[in-house]
Amino acid sequence: MSATSSSAAPLRFGTPGDQPIIRIGTRGSKLAVAQTSIVAEDLARLTGREFEIIKVTTHGDVNRASLSTLGGQGVFATELREALLDGEVDIAVHSLKDLPTAPAPGLQLAAHPAREDARDAVVARDGLDFADLPHGAKVGTGSPRRRAQIRRVRPDLELRDIRGNVDTRIGFVTDGELDAVFLATAGLNRVGRTEVITGFLELEDFPTAPGQGALAIETREGWDLEGLRGLDDAATRAAADAERAILNGLDAGCQAPVGIHADVRDGVLTVLARVYGKDALAEARGEVAIDLEPVYEQSLGYARGEVAKQDYVPARLAAELVDSLFAQGAGDFIGE
Ligand SMILES: NCc1[nH]cc(CCC(=O)O)c1CC(=O)O
Secondary structure, three states: OOEEEOOOOOEEEOOOOOOOOEEEEEOOOHHHHHHHHHHHHHHHHHHOOOEEEEEEEOHHHHOOOOHHHHOOOOOOOHHHHHHHHOOOOOEEEEEHHHOOOOOOOOEEEEEOOOOOOOOEEEEEHHHOOHHHOOOOOEEEOOOHHHHHHHHHHOOOOEEEOOOOOHHHHHHHHHOOOOOEEEEEHHHHHHOOOHHHOOEEEOOOOOOOOOOOOOEEEEEEOOOOOOOHHHHOOHHHHHHHHHHHHHHHHOOOOOOOOEEEEEEEEOOEEEEEEEEEOOOOEEEEEEEEEOOOOOHHHHHHHHHOOOOOHHHOHHHHHHHHHHHHHHHOOHHHHHHO
C-alpha cells in the first residue's frame, strides 16, 4: 500500500459532470504538483472530464540521503506505480528522467507531452554565468553527470555534493553558502522560478539526463481515455525513446555519469551521448531521417516488446550508438 494524502482543499481541474472524477497521482513536491497541474489542465480541456490530483509520498521524498548513496533507480516512481496498480489513482505523472527504463508490468506509458527546455540552468550569485564564476568558486550538485561535466571544463571549481528540492538548492546560493548550483531549466520554469536563472549549460557540451525536461503519463495497461492521445507529442516520444534505449543499452541507471540528448528537427532525429570516465570520455552521435506519423503506434508496441528494435528507428539508432560507446570503454566508466 502506498501512502496517499489529499490536502484540505482538493486540487481539482475541469468541470464536474455525470462521469466519475479521474484521479491523477503525483509526488508531493512543489515541482511535481506544478507539472501535474499543467497536465491536469490540458487533460480537462482535451477530454471534457474532471480531474483530481492525489499526492503520493515516495521513498525518494522521505529519504533525505544523497541520491548518489540512495542508488537512484526508481526511488521516485515505485510508490506512484503501486498506487496505479492498486487502483488508488488512474493516471500517474512522472518526470521522465526519474522513471526507470525497465517496463513496468501491467502499466503503459500512455503519453509524453511536448518537452520543456532540456538544458541545465546555472543559478549563481550576482547574476554570474558559468564562464564568469571565479577560480575556485564553490558549486553544488548531487548529480554524478553534472559533476563529471563540470570537472572536465572547470577543474578549478570546488564541487559540493548537495541535494534537496528546487527551493532548498536555490537557497544554498541565496544564503551565501555556495557560489552556484545547477538545476533543470524545465523544473525552474514549471515552478515559476525562471527569474533565478543566471545562465545555461548548452546541450552540446552538457548533454543532460535522458528524459530531462520531458514528462511521462503512465496508466494501467488497457486503460484508455478519449482525448488522452491529444497530449502526446510524437517528436518528444521519439527523442525520449532513443535516449532511454541508450541508457537501457548501457545498463546504466539515472545516477550514471551519462549525458544523452536527442531531438527531432525538420524530420531528422539527432542523438548525442557521452559517458564520462575518470580521465576519459566515450562519445557517440548519430542522425537519422524519421517519419513521426507512425512513431506513436510503433512506440506503444515497442514498449510492449511487440515491435523489434531494428524496426523502430529511434531504438535502432540508439543500439548503434550503444555499440560505439562500449567499443570506447563506456562499460568501464559506468562502473567507476
Ligand atoms: N531528479 C529530480 C528532478 N526530476 C526532474 C527534475 C526537473 C524537471 C525535468 O527534468 O523535467 C528534477 C530536478 C532537477 O534535476 O533540477
